[in-house]
Amino acid sequence: MDKFYHSVRLDADLCKGCINCIKRCPTQAIRVRGGKAQINSKFCIDCGECIRVCSYHAKKATYDKLEVMKQFKYTVALPAPALYSQFNNLDDVNIVLNALLMMGFDDVFEVSAAAELVSEATRTYLTTHEEQLPLISTACPSVVRLIRVRFPNLIPHLLPLKPPVEVAAIMAAQKAMERTGFAREDIGICFISPCPSKVTYAKAPLGTEKSEIDCVLAIKDVYPQLLSHMKAVGDEGLELSTSGKIGISWGRSGGEAGGLFTENYLAADGIENVIRVLEDLEDQKFSHLKFVELNACNGGCVGGVLTVENPYVAEVKLKRLRKYMPVARSHMENEEHAETIVPWTVGVQYEPVFNLGENIMESFARLNQAERLCEKFPGLDCGSCGAPTCKALAEDIVRGQASENDCVYYLRENLHRLSEEVAILADDLHAGNTGGQETLRIMKEYIQRIYSEMSRLDNKDDNQEDSV
Structure with a gap:
């Protein structure tokens, strides 16, 4: 496994050698040499900021195309909460989930449902590990990577629980094997992602040896197909949703922290704001904080570069959608759920990529x-x-x-x-x-x-x- 796998790539043929990207990269991973940009893989955290600012579309995200579904006998879609925020006037997530089945998936498993389980596990962890406070969310892979290379003193504060997408993948794979009798390699667990950072996680996960995610699709690729199928979903659509306000809220900034039922938290979004918070945390400028939620994208996951809607409009849509939902629908009711959300099996190590010398x-x-x-x-x-x-x-x-x-x-x-x-x-x-x-x-x-x-x-x- 390559710990420096990256989902953000450069198309040198499209690069004009401008300096927009080098000025916005949060880890100074980009240089312009010989009239073309170059990305230092050791410095890059796959936040996608260069994709966002490149006027020539020379920075691209690597992800799977929809045709990857044909490689498996049975496919399960894992929609990110941010997916629901892309549609106008959506008042029932079951419409989206049924449309995914009509699109060709054999089953769906909401990442938001897994998020509610992680929220419950986090509440327990907060009360039993006060020596680690404040705990820092590990849901955003780019933030975790940033801490690993720039803020080593904060590594002990990382929440060592599997992120919702991994929990959802584990549970979806187990459910599919039990339902179909197929071998694990015949089942495709397909995450529908708002950002390239999750692609990197699927290929080189943190806290575990191997991810259960088999492929990562982009919301912007799935969106146009879903629109046509959503119109065909009638009153006979299945009741598929298993998540409530807490799970859906993970798609926007502050949603994860809001599910912990504590006022002693800090939530920041946008990579520049994240860096500022991490610097203040390292300088111990905050007191009485229990939890810190950080999202590399503006607005949270709804601001990922693989989405189609404006992040601030999407955030409003997500708030409106959750208005009449129950607080939560998924709970850790049995040992199977508890075993799924176990702490990391592989520790996170400091990566001193910015050191100028060997010693x-x-x-x-x-x-x-x-x-x-x-x-x-x-x-x-x-x-x-x-x-x-x-x-x-x-x-x-x-x-x-x-x-x-x-x-x-x-x-x-x-x-x-x-x-x-x-x-x-x-x-x-x-x-x-x-x-x-x-x-x-x-x-x-x-x-x-x-x-x-x-x-x-x-x-x-x-x-x-x-x-x-």
């Missing part, structure tokens, strides 16, 4: 070198060098991945200095102060360097104009 001494030495380099740069963080900030460029240089002349302003100063030195040599030659042949050789070398630097400067200016 502490080397890291400190390179950090000092990077700080000295930063003093040479203008501190404008313009992005013209292909790195998001002057500090990031300095770190790239000490890693051997860039040079000082990648900075346009440093390059211009270097060019002026070379021109002045050539002028001095020319004056010396005219005055006869140095040997003629030696001076001509030196001048030739300087002129060649000037042309070389001018060529680099022209390329930088072109890239800068493209970005504008």
Whole structure:
């Protein structure tokens, strides 16, 4: 299993070399080199922010197409709560669930139902593990990945329970095997996802060796097909929903925390806000908090890049839909449910991908070198060098991945200095102060360097104009 599997990919043919993505990436995982963006897989957390801001659609999410359903004898759809928020005037989720069956799935299992079980398990965990407070939600894989690479001191506060999507997959697979008698490999558990982050989780899950999710479909692919089938669902549609307000609310920011029946919580959405909260948590600026819910996407899962509706409109739709629902329909009534939501079997480890060296001494030495380099740069963080900030460029240089002349302003100063030195040599030659042949050789070398630097400067200016 590749711990650096990524669902966010770059289409270099579509990339124009602009700097929109490098300025918005929360972990500074993107660089522009040679007129094309490059994604550092170790830094990337698959939040999808680059997909959201790329005007040229060069950043793409990798997920399964609908044809994957044909690979299995029996398929089960796992609709995310965010799916319900994509439709206008929806007052009954059973319409969507019946439409999924009409679309070709053999069964459905709501992730929102599993979410209610996880909420119940979390309430119990909060009361029995007060030493870990505040607990941080692990429902968003991008947030967990961010903590693993940037906030190692917060790892002990991660809630070590399987996320609702995994719980739903486990229960759906077991139900399907009991109902059909098919072997597990003949059954396809298909999660309908609002974001690429869940694709990454399915391929490289946290807290367990292997996910029970067999394929991940995008809401934006399922949505148009569902619309036509939803119109055909009549009064004879089956009663399939097994979730209430708590489960449905997981689709928006604050929904998970709201199901814990405590006022001592914090809920933040949007990756920039998430980072700010994590920094404050690391600095111990909060007191009396029991739970912290963090979602990388604006508005929560309804803001994922694989959805079709505006996240804030979707959030309102979700609130309206849950208005007349019972509080919860799924409960941990037996040992089977308790065994499904067991704590992680595999611990989460710190991934020091941002370290500048192999050990502490080397890291400190390179950090000092990077700080000295930063003093040479203008501190404008313009992005013209292909790195998001002057500090990031300095770190790239000490890693051997860039040079000082990648900075346009440093390059211009270097060019002026070379021109002045050539002028001095020319004056010396005219005055006869140095040997003629030696001076001509030196001048030739300087002129060649000037042309070389001018060529680099022209390329930088072109890239800068493209970005504008």
